[in-house]
Amino acid sequence: MTYDPEVRERLERDAKQIISRYPRPRSALLPLLHLVQSEDGHVTQDGIEFCAEQLGITPAQVTGVVTFYTQYKQKPVGEYHVGVCINTLCAIMGGDQIWDELSEHTGLGNDETTPDGKVSIERIECNAACDFAPVMMVNWEFFDNMTPEKAKKLVDDLRAGRPVLPTRGPEHLATWREASRILAGFPDGRAGEGVQAGPESLRGLELARERGWEAPPADVDRERPDEPVRPEQISPPPHEPGEPIPGEAKPGSQEGRSK
Template sequence: MTDVSLGLPQMPAPDFPADVRARLEADAGELIARYPDSRSALLPLLHLVQAEEGHVTRTGVRFCAEMLGLTTAEVTAVSTFYSMYRRKPSGDYQVGVCTNTLCAVMGGDAIFDELKEHLGVGNGETTDDGMVTLEHVECNAACDFAPVVMVNWEFFDNQTPESAKRLVDDLRAGRTVEPTRGAPLCTFKETARILAGFPDTRPGAVEATGGAGSASLVGLRLAKGEAEPGRVVSPRPAPPESAEGPVTPTGEAPSSHPSSHDAPRKTSASDPEHPAGPVSEEGE
């Protein structure tokens, strides 16, 4: 094999030990059988090999390719596209701080900055004890609980820098940590196996529900007539109305009018005295 980027010989990826491969082949066969086209099982298989090694290695890529009749390039293209597949060793707990718009405004940026200093790591880096990998994440559709921190994709809502630091300290110390809602917390490898499509055997996981918060449900309650509509408050006081109404004799809204910024303006179509003809060659 040749490393295309360097033009140098590339050693073939090592294989799993025989007993591990046999176990993975049995699991992979179960996953592949769920799909009419075997290559549709690629995403679950990538989670499967990630559950084995903690990230997607060259060995895992080779295994997926062989099981699905794909090239390693095809598997690598998919595994490097999705952020849920790790490309290097990572911690038992993936701590993701939402830094998208609302969480950032509500304090997500401050939480992320303080956790970086507290843990002594940067974005995507892992603590020396191998317990925590810190990263910023995009919106997780939990804006009404902002700012949100996720650990192995379980929700920890309404966080502060202080509560987030206690959270990672508890994780590193091996203390029990309970998500705000949803299923009980487990390690990253265990999470990856669940995402591959195998049963979630955690106590209480089946009964656990996430659910939207009250802020997200206001619109639904309004539609059902279960809540009073909100009071509309003008962002600025309305100007006094003149006898001529809110429009000046020129046909434009006065500068003090709330809609003056989008009032009609004179254009070539509405100002016959100043028509705009075709551009002449001299003007080009």
């Protein structure tokens, strides 16, 4: 199976725009994969071959990337793909329980989809939102401070077609295909909507401001910030490799410990 002429023409037009943003065509592979995923709902063999052709690389090279990143799906997922973070902090705060109860509630395992095609669920590693643990995501939008009850209601609302809004971000929840197109580099104009940062995150900035904390100056002096750093410009470490850092104990010794 291959793309019909109308679809292919549209994909080629979008691909050309994506590739033009990069100094080398092959650098555009990640957004191109999101593009074909937005068309098919997952990365198909046709999508792999299309990306390879557009970038002048082999299908095997494309497949290597597809199988490395979990955001690229190799089988159909739901219109709303629900991720439950089960990494350390979220797990401690209840992420494992959320997953267990949601899996039982839906009858789904990892990366499985409801028969109506509305919802799929996935165990996800860190969502980079530890301030709001336990966290879930729907099509990569945040749902913070979740509980098993909230999680089950969220999925029920999605399946019933009831409106659902992320805790932070856009005031509209994109479908899986719409979200994939956004990740391909075609914004929907909603990035600035809604709450952008919660009080938990802002508290750290407020504390830094109160105490006068600032980022240290750059360690290198370059005429142009976009020039690569040369090895001789980097300050040497304060100690030789393999030597203990001053103030730290040597392995197997009591040195450096408070008495």
